[in-house]
Amino acid sequence: MPEKSTAENLLDNIVETLADSVSKHKSVSFLGEEKSNQVTNQLNRLFGRQKPVHNLLGGGKSADVLLWRNKKISATVLIGATAIWVLFEWLNYHFLTLLFFALVLGMVAQFIWTNASGLLNSGRSQSKVPRLVLPKDIFVEIAVKIGAEVNHALGFLQDVACGGNIKQFLLVVASLWAAAVVGSWCNFLTVFYVGFVAAHTLPVLYERYEDEVDSCVYAVLEQFQHNYQKLDAGFLSKIPKGKLKGKKLE
Numbered sequence: 001m002p003e004k005s006t007a008e009n010l011l012d013n014i015v016e017t018l019a020d021s022v023s024k025h026k027s028v029s030f031l032g033e034e035k036s037n038q039v040t041n042q043l044n045r046l047f048g049r050q051k052p053v054h055n056l057l058g059g060g061k062s063a064d065v066l067l068w069r070n071k072k073i074s075a076t077v078l079i080g081a082t083a084i085w086v087l088f089e090w091l092n093y094h095f096l097t098l099l100f101f102a103l104v105l106g107m108v109a110q111f112i113w114t115n116a117s118g119l120l121n122s123g124r125s126q127s128k129v130p131r132l133v134l135p136k137d138i139f140v141e142i143a144v145k146i147g148a149e150v151n152h153a154l155g156f157l158q159d160v161a162c163g164g165n166i167k168q169f170l171l172v173v174a175s176l177w178a179a180a181v182v183g184s185w186c187n188f189l190t191v192f193y194v195g196f197v198a199a200h201t202l203p204v205l206y207e208r209y210e211d212e213v214d215s216c217v218y219a220v221l222e223q224f225q226h227n228y229q230k231l232d233a234g235f236l237s238k239i240p241k242g243k244l245k246g247k248k249l250e
Contacts, residue, residue: 053207068204078200085193167232 057063068074087093110129160172183191206213 053203053210057203066200066203067207068200074200078197081193081196085189088189 054063054067057066064070065074065077087098088095113129157172160168163169
C-alpha cells in the first residue's frame with residue numbers, strides 16, 4: 001500500500017509539472033502574440049507616428065477644442081463659425097456692414113446704460129460703463145505666427161523649385177493646380193470654412209477610428225505607389241537629370 005501511494009504521488013507530480021509547463025508556454029506565446037500585434041500596430045500608424053493625436057495637435061487648449069474634450073466649447077466654436085458663414089454666404093451680408101452695425105449696437109447699449117443708470121439712481125453718480133481694450137500682445141503674437149508660417153511655406157516652395165527633385169516638383173505643382181481648381185469653384189470664405197469644419201471633425205473621427213483609417217490609407221498609398229512606379233518606369237525615368245553648376249571664376 002505505501003509503495004502504491006508513493007507511485008501515485010509521483011505520477012500526480014509529473015502530471016502537474018507537465019500541465020504547468022504547458023500553461024506557461026501558452027501564456028508566453030499569447031503574450032508574444034500580443035507584443036507582436038502591438039509592434040505591428042505601432043509600425044502601421046499613419047506616416048509612422050508614435051505620439052497620440054492630442055500631442056500632435058499641440059497638447060493644449062486648442063487640441064482639446066479640436067478633439068472635443070469639452071463638447072460645449074467645441075460646439076460653440078463650430079456653431080459660431082457656421083453662423084458667420086451663413087451670414088456672409090447665404091444672407092449676402094458684407095463685412096463692413098456687420099462691423100458698423102455691431103459698432104452702432106455697442107454705442108446704443110452704452111448710451112442707454114449710462115443714461116438709464118443716471119435716471120434710476122437719482123442723486124447718485126452715474127455708473128461707469130466698462131471699457132473694452134484689446135491688449136497689444138495679441139496682435140503682435142498673431143502677426144509673428146502668420147509671418148513665420150508664410151516664410152516657412154515660401155521657403156519650402158523655393159527649396160522644391162531649386163532642389164532638382166523632379167518628382168517632388170511635379171507633385172507640388174499638381175497640388176497647387178488642384179488647389180487653384182478648387183478655389184475657382186468657391187470663394188475664399190467657403191474654402192476657409194470647409195477647412196475649419198474639417199479641422200474640428202476629422203481629428204476626432206481619426207482618434208476614434210484610427211486603426212480602420214490607417215489600414216485604409218495604407219491600402220490607398222500602396223495602390224498609388226504601384227501606379228507611380230509604372231509612371232516612373234514608362235516616362236519619368238527617361239527624363240534626363242542634371243544640376244546646374246556655376247562656372248568657376250578664373
